[in-house]
Structures are given as structure tokens and as C-alpha cells.
Amino acid sequence: MSAPPIIILVRPQLGENIGKAARAMLNFGLTEMRLVAPRDGWPNPSAGPAASGADIVLANAQVYDSVADATADISHIYATTVRKRGVTKPVITPEAAAREVLGNAGRSAILFGAERSGLESDEVTVARAIITVPINPEFGSLNLAQAVILCAYEWSKTQDLASPPKTDLDPPASQFELDGLIQQLDDMLDPLGYFRPEDRAPVTRRTLRNLLTKPAWNALEVRTLRGVLTTLSRNRRTEK
């Protein structure tokens, strides 16, 4: 079981963005944030409100003077960049990075640069690989928290703890139950002349059966529909 990645924000400018990054992280189960030389110092009063309750991430955030200090205990460093640079490193997607981190022995960390300027070339150099989000070539405008959330989200997809929203759906009704519905409808339609002319009746019945088979209604839904048909029968009788 490999350790989750540490998120390192390098020279973040706005406390609000640090808070948003914390919120993005915690949504997907990441809790370890490091800050390298945050512009306005730390703690920053704007961070808390933007974290929308992810206070634990901010409270535990560690502050460092340099990327070197912040990554001293990290074995696998990934640097996020927006634009392609002339670097001779593998460029991978957040998805591929998440899979790599999962397989990494030792701690992994993902570096995010300052809001406008991104990471400096020297900071990218310490990374073993570069993470770039594949983006609309005609409109690339990911902000810091968005870049963080996509990396955290991809990590969470490798984890079972990211509660997969499973709902046990009722299975489709048995063929016997479905046949009961179809027969009931047939019994109602036949006296009304729906299946005339007689030589077209088999095709019409097949069409109806296909149409009623397609929804894969469960037993409860089939019972509900039979109740609907029963009601329709009664009303007609009453009107007569």
C-alpha cells in the first residue's frame, strides 16, 4: 500500500488559493500540504474561509524556505506545468501520475507553482517527471486549485476509500412477471380492436413485447404498471 502524494505549493500568492487547494485535496482524501515561501506569510487569514471546512489540511500544512527543504524527504517528485518546456523529462497526465504514485516505494510529492508564473525551470529540474493536464489547445486556463483538484481526483480513483457510489438496483422483474403485464395489456387491447386486422396481430404483439421488454422494469415497477392498467380498466367500465 503506497502513501498518498504530498501536495507542495511553491510560492503561492493568495491565501484564498491555498484554502481552495486544501478543500480540493480533502475532497479526494489528500491531507498533507506543504508551502514553500508563501508570498504573504503563514498562517494567512484568507485561507480558512476558502477551505470551506478543510481546516485540518491548513492546520497541518508545513512551511519551508525552499523547494530543496520541502522535498528533502521525498523520493519521487512530480512537477506540474501548463506549457510544454524544452525539458528532457517524461511528460505524463494526472491519471498516469496517480498510477505511478500508487506503485512508488517511498513518499511522492507533486509540486505546483505560483498562480501566474508557475514553477521556475530550476524547480522543474528536481522532478523526475512532469505532470501536464491535457487541455483544450485553444483555451487553457486552469487555476491552481483546479490543477490540484484534478491531480487529487485522479489519485482518489486509485483508492478504494473513495467511496464508489454503489446503489444496489433491483433486478429486472422475472419473465413470468413481465409476461403477466403484457398479457394484462393484451387482454385490455384485444376487445378494443387494437390487434386488427388479424393478420397483422403477430407483428403488433411482437412490437409491443419488444417495447415493454426494453425498460428492464423491476418487479415493483411491473406491479405499479399492472395497477395502472387495472385502474384504466375500471374507469372504462365506469364510463360505459
Add this chain to the structure above:
Amino acid sequence: MSAPPIIILVRPQLGENIGKAARAMLNFGLTEMRLVAPRDGWPNPSAGPAASGADIVLANAQVYDSVADATADISHIYATTVRKRGVTKPVITPEAAAREVLGNAGRSAILFGAERSGLESDEVTVARAIITVPINPEFGSLNLAQAVILCAYEWSKTQDLASPPKTDLDPPASQFELDGLIQQLDDMLDPLGYFRPEDRAPVTRRTLRNLLTKPAWNALEVRTLRGVLTTLSRNRRTEK
């Protein structure tokens, strides 16, 4: 080739969030936004600045009075919800939804509810499936634009147009070139007694070779390292 999903914001409250959603969409190539009864009317002066340049999405956004009107031409409706409800519909991830949309004939749309309240039960009812982002069970706090960006991002991953960041890396140096480096180092170390005692020399040489094989240096890097070794040799001679 299936059509991209239409993003429908139902009763959005803040213009800023509509702008952020537009930005999130365009980053991943989605351009069709529909608004159902935006609280503060439309257009909304707060939307533009928050869109960070995704103005085309806002300019083309269409406004409707009801979900029924906004989805009249849609064949496949997906509703995003945060919490599990007692609904008997499939609950799928953004990833699974993107794959479904890709295979859908006819237009698909994803409904997003108001910032605080989400979609109403009646609005969820029109959907064929529910999209829920798997999230930290102890901290789920996705805002509207974040939910939109994750759905748009997953859609983009099904599209080739989401420029995969490919960098053609130089291949590792040939074995001949690598051997040249190893031999040069060996020639430098041997006279200094590095390989003594003699009976340990084969193991030591194997260790070195493994260590220098692992990085998969390219030809340029191997040449650089040979230059480093050459310099080291010179310096030692000079010092003598």
C-alpha cells in the same frame, strides 16, 4: 462520433459561478451551456470576469424557464447529485458517464443543481442516470464549478482533441556508448585501488554497472558524464 454533452445549470445563484463553470467547460472542450432560471437573470455582469476568457461559452449560453424546456431536445439526461438519494436509477461516476455519452446516439446533457440546494427530486426524476463524484466520505465539499470541471475533464479524456502532452524523449544511449562511460570510470578507479581486494572486483564492477544502467541516460547525457570524468582525471593529474 458522438456529440459532446451539454452542460445545464439549474437555478444557478451566483453569476461568478456561471463564469467559473464556463471556464471549466472550455478548458476541456465543452462549449454548450444552458441556464434554467438563473436567480439574478441573464446576462449577469459577474459571469464574464470569472470566465477568464471563456466568453464564447457565456455568449452562446441559452436560457430556459424550466428543466423540461431546457431538455426538450435531449435524448440522454444525466443528473449530478452529491448525496445518495432513495432513487432507483443507476448511479455512475463522471468517468463512466463520459464513456456512456461517447456511445450515446442523440444529444446528451448533464444537469447541475443550484449551489446550495442541488437538484430537486422532480428534476432528478427526468434523468436516466445519476452522476456522483466519488468523494472523501468524511469531507465532501465540491462546489458547482468543481463538479462541472470533473465531468468536463472526464469527457475530454475520451477525446483525442484533448492534446495529449507528448514529448519525444531521446532514447537511452546505446550499450556501446554506455560501455564507454563505464570503461572510462573503471580506468580511473582501478589505479586508485577501488576494486581491491581483487576477489571482490567482479561483484563491485557488477554493482557499478547496475547503478549506471538504471538511469537510462541518453547519448547526450552519457557524453556529458564522460566530460565530467575527463575533467576529474585532469584535475587529479594537476594536483599531483
